[in-house]
Amino acid sequence: MTELIPLSSLWFWIVSVMVAIYVVMDGFDFGAGILHLFVAKTNEERRQVFAAIGPLWDGNEVWLLAGGGALFLAFPKVLASGFSGFYLAMWLVVWSLMLRGISIEFRSHVDDLLWRSFWDVAFAAASIALPILLGAALGNVLRGVPLDADGYFEISLFASFKTTNPVGILDWYTVLVGVFALATMAAHGALFLAWKTTGPVHDRSAGLSTGLWSAVAVLWVVVGIATDSVNPDIWSALPHRPLGMVFTVVALGGLSLAFYGQVQKRYLRAFLGSGAFILGLLAATAACVYPVMLRSSLDRALDLTAVNSSVAQHGLATGLRWWVLGFPIAISYIVLLFRIHRGKVSAAAEGEGY
Helix, strand or coil: CCCCCCHHHHHHHHHHHHHHHHHHHHHHHHHHHHHHHHHCCCHHHHHHHHHHHCCCHHHHHHHHHHHHHHHHHHCHHHHHHHHHHCHHHHHHHHHHHHHHHHHHHHCCCCCCHHHHHHHHHHHHHHHHHHHHHHHHHHHHHHHCECCCCCCCCCCCCECCCCCCCCCCCECHHHHHHHHHHHHHHHHHHHHHHHHHCCHHHHHHHHHHHHHHHHHHHHHHHHHHHHHHHHCHHHHHHHHHCHHHHHHHHHHHHHHHHHHHHHHCCCHHHHHHHHHHHHHHHHHHHHHHHCCEEECECCCHHHCEECCCCCCCHHHHHHHHHHHHHHHHHHHHHHHHHHHHCCCCCCCCCCCCCC
């Protein structure tokens, strides 16, 4: 394979796939957090939501670490540039991730309405913030950042709210992508809860899912048009990228399956379609921007790419050997975890976990 595909290109796809898996896997428990104040009204119902995601959420976040580790191994210059330039945004992401975990673990430690309400709201706030932040980060990557000749950049949280220099982390386009990510994660989570729960939580989740997915479909079109105005290279590249075309079809098929599964009340089928939509959309985007990993808004000659930012071939080859061993283990763990916790969930008894 490495004779047919340059190692730098192969690692570009490894990083892209692992990040996409993270978004699909952690996305449904983000969505559960976004919706849990709306679909669960009583303590028992909220405990049912936590029972659905409880055995899975921390394992899902391992994919974020794995994707970051792969990026560090293969493209440390991209990682260093991105982390330094997006320092404030990454700080907010890390604290939101911590707040989610703390909220899940702490809410049932004290049998008090005010205590539980506080952590429920904290969990919802962190779950809402994360898709917006990560979506805005993707928007920045697509729009471009002010990379200098040394491969680094400084960017404020706000600038003119325009997509032309000087740009900020948040402008009309990156906020739009963040809102699209928020709607997508909420819709993804609604289908997961509709699949895994029963009773009022199931009914409310199923009721919300159709409207949320309608919003996702509309926002996808809007974001696509906006992306063409910000970075026309993506759409012009699509017809010439076979993988981009394939994954676009996957995304369209996944969206159709998400709607069809809801109509048929086959929520596992709909949830799988939802995952396919997210995976296909991210993979098609990666195919269209390849080989660019950080786009310069100052001079395209300063772009950080998979070619000019990778480590030496020996490092890529050594890393690939370990990845070939580790990746199947991680996938097997996911399959085993879902198999162990298959079926509908119910709220745990008081004092027995979530």
